[in-house]
Amino acid sequence: MDLRWWPIAVIGLLALLGCFAMAVLLPLAPDRRRLRPLANIARLIRLPEYARAARLRSVSTVATLVLLVVLFGAAAAAAARPTGADDAFERIHPEDLMLCVASPVTDPATGALLRHYAQQAATYQTQRIGLTSVNSRVVPLTRDYQYAAGRFGDFARASEVADPDPGLLGQFAAPITYTDYAAGVDDVLSLCLTGFPGFDQKSAHRRSMVYLGPPVLRAADEQRPALFDAQQVADLADAAGAQINVVTSGEDAALRTLADRTGGEFTIATTESAVRDALAEIDSRPVPLVLDDGTRVTGQTQDAPVPLLAVVLVATALLSVTLVVLRR
Template sequence: MELTWRLAAIAGCVALAACVAFAVLWPHRHRPGDLRPLANTNRLTRLPEYRRARRRNAISVWSAVALLVVSFGAAVVATARPTGLPTLTHGSEAAAPQDIMICAGAPASDAPVTATLQFFADSARGFTTERIGLSSANRRVVPLTRDYQYAAAEFTAYARHIKRSDARPFVAPVRYTGYTPNIDDLLALCMTGFPPAAGSSTPRRSVIYVGPEASNDDAGRLFTAAALRDLAAANKIQVNAIIVGDGGGTVSALVHDTGGRSHSATDIGASLRDITRHPPPADRTNVAAKPLETPDVALLVALLAACGAAWWRHRSAEHAQWRTWRWAGFGVAALLLIAAGIRPTIGATAPPPQTAGAREPNIFLVVDRSSNMTAPGADGRSHAAEASADIAQLIDRYPTARFAVVGFASGPVVEWPLSADGWSLKPVVTTPVTYRTTELTPPDAGAASTVLRYQLLSAVQQYPDAKNLVYYLGAGTPESVTPQREFDLPEGVVAGGAVIGYGGDAVPTLPAVAQQIGVPYVQRTEAGLPAEALTDVARPAEQPTGQAERGTELYWVLSGLAAVLLLVELFLTLREAARTRLDRVRL
């Protein structure tokens, strides 16, 4: 626990000490109504009834004094604006972003994996700031993305075993020599799917593994159990697991070391709900996730102690006249503490949800996959191979950016959703790909116009502070006689980019595309990507903390007033205890 206003706590301690000193040391003045001392009271004070009354009076008074001290101290703590205490509200910190990587250690046809994919296909539609991804034994099936529609479609397709194209299998058909795939290396692949944190902001990261337990044998592995622990600790990753079969291996140990949760593959839905209800804790080094004041416990203790003190005072004074204003003081103090617990605030608005890399640029790669890209370029390679090299250069140029890849020939395909996982994108784009076309479906230079439009609209909604760059890489449609679709993009959304033409035949078509998108047209040369095609992006500013939108809380004013009333009552109770002699207790 930390106190924002330590001076208030010091002032409270000084006031309490002064109250006790004055109540005990200040001389008493006898009033006409005071009881007078009696003579020859020895026989009276030895009576059992008198001793019981004396004992009851002492217990009541000093219990009330103790509870008043506790109530006053708790009210002072609340007035000092504490942080770090348990809180009764979930609004004590800004919504911290979360990254979730599903790690499939078994084929998609296995029932636990199928149930997991369907669970997150349904859950993804309700996400707001989360990024979700999917990794299989040797492939990044879905990179971490906030394109929830794409993620839900991919998860559903693999969960329902819908036939995919040969270019996108759940597990790539790779034949290894001198290496055997294993669970430990799969976990390392899943943990490397988290992009580097932007600036000082680190999202909450969790891996949810579904599959069999890993053995403790380190033979033939690239990553040992110790290396996995170091990788998880360095990247602040929490590992959770749904284990098929017996546990007790390296997966269970990694779950324990990272503070995650482990379940057997019996009730997949209940296990995943339990895991998602217990996400990793927010990174306290993230400015956006710093906690607000947490006076709830102190206010609750002060209220309960004040009510207890009032009950003891009522018990000790039930046969005596007690002034009404004393009861009113207790009532007003209790009402002030209750009002403080409501946490009234002036000028408060809901803090904006924090998004990982909110100011990093969004780069949309619109890539021609038609047969026109198979023609050789100036350096002897095909245009498709040149485009792959240029995309790799763009990834290196903007290492913290989010990339989306839209391929097209006669129609568009979202090959890669908007994601900051450039490390996984590079191997995908280095392999030249072309789509088959027919005479009935010829290539269309504007085939990706609708998809690009909706991708840009989605990016503006999710990342309103980020710049959007569009790079169109194509060879045009020199032999097409059909009208080409035009790009109709939202005005003012595209902040830069270029249309890059491959081959001399691209000139008649692509300058018009560049004009429609609102970026310059450049011709690709043998030297590679032209310098004028690269857009300078300013260094992103720091993430907003949301502090200005929290408003001014007034609970500490109310708890301070309650502390003053409690201190007055404590002073009067101590004065009565010091003034009342034991041989004048009313029977």
């Protein structure tokens, strides 16, 4: 919860601290310091009725002070106009997430990514999620989270066994060899970007992609041409309004530039735990909606005073009851 007018909350806190300081530091009035002697006071304080009344008064006084502090704090925070996330933004602009995996399905890093998003899919409500490999649309964008999680789990298990099912490997990435073409990272990225419906123009959906794989797929002496280069992929990402996050095993200037240009994260991860940490960091950052003028909107807020006003009402009611008890 954020505050629109946070100086009001700061002023309220300072005023409350000032009240405590005055109560502790200011001396009592002379007539309050002068105590009158009472006869037979020892017999009085031994009476059960007196002890019960004194205990009740102490408890009521402490309760009153606590309720006054809570009431004052809640009122000051409510006056500062608390805000919360606008749920309508998530419904109007849901997220489309494409997992783009260039690593083999048997790679432990691939298993870590697929297990992570199999768990995440169970928490989704409006998002669509898909999976693309180097040459196959393994899972098209879908809101069938049970289906997606099941497929991710099946492929993740291929990284845990010594002899995975060849049919499962073929479903993930078809064993195709070309005579006049050799895929590069840019080709894989472009294939993943075309998995967004209407990929050649911006959408009301927020689009993001997570690339997992090596920074280079082509051999150094490869003579066969690729189809796409880094500039074409960047132009395609701009046209789609997609954020590209990169989790790779080594440094690559082009991939880092692409991630920075689209507002994504570039992370070098060489272990399963590092991959999981990188994915958690990516998930923690809201995916922006890219407007036609290039503005990136990560969310909308609305006034959310109800919780604090409820605290004010409850504290006021309890305080009234406590004061009635004190008067009795």
